[in-house]
Amino acid sequence: MLEKALSGSKLYWTLILALLVLIGIGFLFYLRQLEFGLGITGMNRDVTWGFYIAQFTFLVGVAASAVMLVLPYYLHDYKAFGKMTVLGEFLAVSAVLMCLLFIIIDLGQPARLLNVILYPTPHSMLFWDMIVLNGYLFLNIIIGWNVLSAEKEGVPPEKWLKPLIYLSIPFAVSIHTVTAFLYSGLPGRGYWLTAVLAPKFLASAFAAGPAFLILLSFILRKFTSFDVGTKPIQTLAKIVCYATIASLFLFFCEVFVTFYSQLPGHMDHKIYLFLGLDGKGALIPWMWSSLLMLITAAILLLIPPARKNEYVLGLACIFIFFGSWIDKGLGLISGGFIPNPLHEVNEYIPTVPEVLISIGVYAIGFLVLTVLFKTVVGVKEEVRG
Amino acid sequence: MENSRRNFLKIAGYSILGVGAGSMLVGITPKFTTAASEESAPPKYKERPGALTANRWGMVIDTRKINGRINKKMQQVCHKIHNVPDFVGQLGAENHEIKWIWPTKFSHAFVEQDHQFVSDRLKETKIPVLCNHCNNPPCVRACPTQATFKREKDGLVLMDFHRCIGCRFCIAACPFGSRSFNYRDPREAIEELEPNFTPRMKGVVEKCNFCAERLARGEAPACVEVSEGALIFGDLEDPSSDIRKVLAEHNAITRKAELGTYPSVFYII
Amino acid sequence: MYDKGKIVAGLVIFFIILAFPFWYNLGQSSPAPELELTDKAKQAEKCVEDTALMTREHMQLLHEWRDSVARDGxxxxxxxNGDEHVxxxxxxxxxxxxxxxxxxxxxxxxxxxxPYCWDCHTFPEENN
Structure with a gap:
């Protein structure tokens, strides 16, 4: 089936080439990081996780969002998602792949990675994250690939796939829950120490992931012969809308608890992010634009005529994708580390090499995504004849 | 043809699984075998004679006796004998700072105890902070490889630098900011290498070890030795120890007691 | 079998690449180095355990030593034979x-x- 990705238009090969160039640049800078150490990043003694771990956290959400297609289609037999489900599964594959790469490039001693398996430590959340992320990756590769082969052969998917598909649903929830537990179980980090962190992660994931899928469907419609149709997109748009509202609601709950209780250890992180602390506030414009984008998008998607207009829908999806990206990919990690446990403010700004390495990882993810989606489109074309 | 290929793949798959599971059972690294280790033999490893031992090491810092000079001496001797690099002083690389023990204001050391009318003495004196060697350490809970661990016999929270993968989870978990990460090769900023203590490598986390290497030689921690009596070190589980007497006579506090980590470093305010 | 020629050619190229280390190093083999002992080591006649065992398993012993010091103190x-060594x-x-x-x-x-021992550990200046 993969041979479908070996023939394509000039545009397709240009895209592949561009991604390869970005991967190459990122790889060169990663070699430099291996040589010098993580000191080439902007991380410091206080903010010891930065851009890499933030991207990992955001992408776990994108990966988990496949469940928003799988669950209605397989559990509720919602036929409209039939054409799209495999897209969700393949998006999950590339997103989890990026997650794992972001963890690896963030390690100080990547050569010792296997120590996590050699000395298994169940009381560490990272141990469980490794299990659920790898499990989810393999589940989606197996499910996506076999369902697509069955479609190609014109036969129903094999019976043994069913239990795996059902298993992938709790796995999707677990990857983002365990990722939230990485942060929310740490004493003395007020920004993360909240029971709604995992639900909030899931809500924003079920907003940003499907929003991205809608955008991808538009791209596929424009550049290929594959059109998923209006109905599944409109259903997804409703899911995106309510997930965005849920995540805004959970954010509001956090703001209330924090500022009504007036606990300094919880307030100061949010004050730093949205208003600045000790004269420092690099993220203030980002955080407000994120909030604004999410609120605007939620309102737009609530109004049926706006939602049905695909230009408005596209804009709302872009807002939600980038709004969530700022929230998780920039604010979440820095905000948790600033101020530090001694209540000092040391800011974190990512460096150019750090961003280029991250872009390289994204390029790997998009390369995998492009090849997988090209295969899907090829198979669909062949089946249609 | 189709069938036999499928069978071949199945058998190949099972045998790979089998080999994998087998090697897991046998143990991944073979053990060093001598004839003695096969019978039930006397222990092959023991402590050095004369080593200082305790059930739970602890420290009391008497802030009334602390001053800037003592603070400086303690940090200097600690960082010197442990080959702690000085990235700030030597290279001006603030981001890569590493510190095991350092003086800080009361409002930073005791964030939750700070208020408008703290005594003049506390406002002026800087207080030494270091790893608290917690009895319930969150860093140990977070570490995915047991590279940081609480030593059962004496309660020290230590680092195994050979095992650390540099994920920095322990740093996020520590509510006291006691841990530092080697963002680059520490040797770049060690003025004179101390031969008796091994420097670290880039990409691992480090922190105060309560001078475990000195305790093993029968010596008290270096900061205690130069503290002019401001630091008292001893066994928290021995009711007759000096440290327990000091704690019985004074009302000492710990940093962030509300987090339930049970620090082994106490402060007389 | 379809594309017999292509498959056979592909296989041949694959195995040539696979065997790269063998043909690349052809004719360059060097004899195994002899262990060179210092006078002090020669006099001691025996390391902490029997020489044969040390030759074969010194890495395991060093691993155990490392864990013993770093983790158990x-x-x-x-x-x-009951000798004690620091x-x-x-x-x-x-x-x-x-x-x-x-x-x-x-x-x-x-x-x-x-082995990355010497990335961190220092050793006394060589004196021979």
Whole structure:
């Protein structure tokens, strides 16, 4: 089936080439990081996780969002998602792949990675994250690939796939829950120490992931012969809308608890992010634009005529994708580390090499995504004849 | 043809699984075998004679006796004998700072105890902070490889630098900011290498070890030795120890007691 | 079989690439290096355990020593015949085997083993 990705238009090969160039640049800078150490990043003694771990956290959400297609289609037999489900599964594959790469490039001693398996430590959340992320990756590769082969052969998917598909649903929830537990179980980090962190992660994931899928469907419609149709997109748009509202609601709950209780250890992180602390506030414009984008998008998607207009829908999806990206990919990690446990403010700004390495990882993810989606489109074309 | 290929793949798959599971059972690294280790033999490893031992090491810092000079001496001797690099002083690389023990204001050391009318003495004196060697350490809970661990016999929270993968989870978990990460090769900023203590490598986390290497030689921690009596070190589980007497006579506090980590470093305010 | 020619050609190229280390190093084989002992090591006649065992399993012993010191704080090793040794790479091992280049590195280079001990651990200046 993969041979479908070996023939394509000039545009397709240009895209592949561009991604390869970005991967190459990122790889060169990663070699430099291996040589010098993580000191080439902007991380410091206080903010010891930065851009890499933030991207990992955001992408776990994108990966988990496949469940928003799988669950209605397989559990509720919602036929409209039939054409799209495999897209969700393949998006999950590339997103989890990026997650794992972001963890690896963030390690100080990547050569010792296997120590996590050699000395298994169940009381560490990272141990469980490794299990659920790898499990989810393999589940989606197996499910996506076999369902697509069955479609190609014109036969129903094999019976043994069913239990795996059902298993992938709790796995999707677990990857983002365990990722939230990485942060929310740490004493003395007020920004993360909240029971709604995992639900909030899931809500924003079920907003940003499907929003991205809608955008991808538009791209596929424009550049290929594959059109998923209006109905599944409109259903997804409703899911995106309510997930965005849920995540805004959970954010509001956090703001209330924090500022009504007036606990300094919880307030100061949010004050730093949205208003600045000790004269420092690099993220203030980002955080407000994120909030604004999410609120605007939620309102737009609530109004049926706006939602049905695909230009408005596209804009709302872009807002939600980038709004969530700022929230998780920039604010979440820095905000948790600033101020530090001694209540000092040391800011974190990512460096150019750090961003280029991250872009390289994204390029790997998009390369995998492009090849997988090209295969899907090829198979669909062949089946249609 | 189709069938036999499928069978071949199945058998190949099972045998790979089998080999994998087998090697897991046998143990991944073979053990060093001598004839003695096969019978039930006397222990092959023991402590050095004369080593200082305790059930739970602890420290009391008497802030009334602390001053800037003592603070400086303690940090200097600690960082010197442990080959702690000085990235700030030597290279001006603030981001890569590493510190095991350092003086800080009361409002930073005791964030939750700070208020408008703290005594003049506390406002002026800087207080030494270091790893608290917690009895319930969150860093140990977070570490995915047991590279940081609480030593059962004496309660020290230590680092195994050979095992650390540099994920920095322990740093996020520590509510006291006691841990530092080697963002680059520490040797770049060690003025004179101390031969008796091994420097670290880039990409691992480090922190105060309560001078475990000195305790093993029968010596008290270096900061205690130069503290002019401001630091008292001893066994928290021995009711007759000096440290327990000091704690019985004074009302000492710990940093962030509300987090339930049970620090082994106490402060007389 | 379809595309017989292409498949056979592909297989041939694959195996040629697979065998790269063999044909690349053809005719360049060098004899295994001899262990070179310092006078002190020669006089001692025996390391902390039997020589044959040390040759074969010194890496496992060093691993155990490392865990014993770093994790358990036990710095004395009792060998099979009851002798006690202080566990220290720099002070015990390198005291006799002070010729690191000849004793450690030559064999390690020969078998392409690259232990990272010396990234951190220091050793007394070589004195031969």
């Amino acid at each position: 036990n710095r004395i090793y009792v060998s099979e 566990i220290s790479l720099s002070d015990t091992c390198m005291d006799c085997h002070s010729n690191k280049a000849d004793f450690c590195d030559r064999c390690h280079n020969y078998v392409s083993a690259d």
